[in-house]
Amino acid sequence: MLANKKRLIAFIFIFILPILLVGCRNKESKQFDTFLEELFVEEMEANPLDIPYTIANPSVYGLEDVTPSLPNLSQEAFDKDIQRIENNLERLSAFNYEALTDEQQLTYDILTHYYETALMGKDLYEHTKTVSPSLGIQAQLPTFFAEYPIRSEEDIDTYFNLLAEVPDFFAEIIDLKKNKSENNLLMPAFALEKSIAQIHAFTDSTTDNFLIEIFEDKIVTLDNMSSAKVEAFSTAHKEIILHTVIPAYNHLARELHELIHDATHDKGLYYLENGNAYYEYLFASNTGSSKSIEEIIDLINERIALTIHKNQLIAQIDYSVIEAYMNFSYDQDTPENTIDFLIEGMSEDFLDIDLPNLDIKYVHPSLEAHLSPAFYLIPPIDEPNDQVVYINNSQLAHSDYFYTTIAHETYPGHLYQYTFFRNQDVPTIRQILHYPAYSEGWAVYSENYAIEFLEVSSLLSQILQSDRTIDLMIQGRVDIGVNYEGWTLEDTANYLNSLGVHLSLEDVRPMFEYVIEEPANTLKYSIGYLEMLLLLEKAYELDEDLAIKNFHELILKIGPAPFEVIENALENRLSYNDTNKAA
Secondary structure, three states: OHHHHHHHHHHHHHHHHHHHHHHHHHHHHHHHHHHHHHHHHHHHHHOHHHHHHHOOOHHHHOOOOOOOOOOOOOHHHHHHHHHHHHHHHHHHHOOOHHHOOHHHHHHHHHHHHHHHHHHOOOOOHHHOOOOOOOOOHHHHHHHHHHOOOOOOHHHHHHHHHHHHHHHHHHHHHHHHHHHHHHOOOOOOHHHHHHHHHHHHHHHOOOOOOHHHHHHHHHHOOOOOOOHHHHHHHHHHHHHHHHHHHHHHHHHHHHHHHHHHHHOOOOOOHHHOOOHHHHHHHHHHHHHOOOOOHHHHHHHHHHHHHHHHHHHHHHHHHOOHHHHHHHHOOOOOOOHHHHHHHHHHHOOOOOOOOOOOEEEEEEOOOOOHHHOOOEEEEOOOOOOOOEEEEEEOHHHHOOOOOHHHHHHHHOOOOHHHHHHHHHOOOOOHHHHOOOOHHHHHHHHHHHHHHHHHHOOOOHHHHHHHHHHHHHHHHHHHHHHHHHHHOOOOHHHHHHHHHHOOOOOOHHHHHHHHHHHHHOOOHHHHHHHHHHHHHHHHHHHHHHOOOOOHHHHHHHHHHHOOOOHHHHHHHHHHHHHHHHHHHHO
């Protein structure tokens, strides 16, 4: 009897329990997939303005009745969003992590980091950034409207409603700015003045405003769009731009001008109340790095020293390379020919993809002075084959950065990375999570890698890559120094001088003012690139025979994520491959 009982217990452990465990895991796994689907819809509902840009066919996700609108900037809306994030984090933590698949655990880790980072800003509403010369809402809104997807007459109505919301939206921004003024959190006068100049550059174009110019081209190809309808819609659109949008911008400029006399602060976030806490939040959001700011400072210093030492060794090998570097300039071709060259150059070290359609557009002259040299627009997740890149002729034409900028924005940079990831079988929620340092880090890595496609010597290629590396590390260090450690203009000049970069205070001022106007923005590029280099070095530690093409594939397949999560996934996948080799 006892023997039979033992056999029964053994049978349960050997056969029954594994079946039960697999059943539990399958159930938990399915529930987690359902949760992710619900989460995507909830995120879209919470950010309705993102819907037309993110999804071409909202009805597929049950979002056809959600009307896009400009964001609500009130404290109440902010608190409500924080509550939503806390609830989502609680729902996420209720899942049994061990019962999830490896890919689900990856998504779990990414979402946990994403929401925990967002909650770092829960007590920092008063620091909410709205206006700034380059990346402020008022600077980005014209391009946002220019690229508003119009796929039907209903979309025209929605677009018109968004334009009509601009006065009330700017009124909220003005209230926020006045609140900042009362709490001594106002941006410096020079940033306000540049923002006002940006507004005037846009509003000085009235009847020839670029939004008016491009609208007709966007609607003329719609189904059942007669010439009479085109004329009627175009007339109505012109009326809204001239008598609603432009007056709202001018009113915003006047209100900002009234605040200039209150803008006595002219240094980094360090000098504001809770400024360091806000910078730590921006640092975490913009870098996706789990490293402390102090650790990053050490890594930046080490990378600069290492790169300078590398250049010195190259000079010892062949000093003529330094002369070649001093005389070097990139050959400039058309964007189309440059892209063809890049695609051919990357064929050996990057996986092939189906090339999407690419529309190259040019920034309107009224926006050139205040927008980036170029930028890539992320396509809808369900229509990834139509891609857009904007080129800013005033900043990029005849620039020595033309070649690397095109590589950054297209191949093997942003366009390639997003197209690759769009083709991965991942939960839809992952397609909308924003990890800027991953994206910009990859794009900077790509532009530097693209230097190897040029017909120059290996040593010159390394010097050119080192030049970009040092430049980025300096930008990141200055950003941290000014905003987190309280560097003054003189401190910044002294730091540059310590590296052998001897500039006058006036020559240093543009960099100093930029990191104050757009705090932590440079970190997307500098720390993103630094983390990419660290991942590459980690990969070679794990597998010294790893082909560079395989490294690129691994990074792109893991996709946008915090770097600690990427490193863990990289280690797991390379360790798995190594185990299989041994077997």
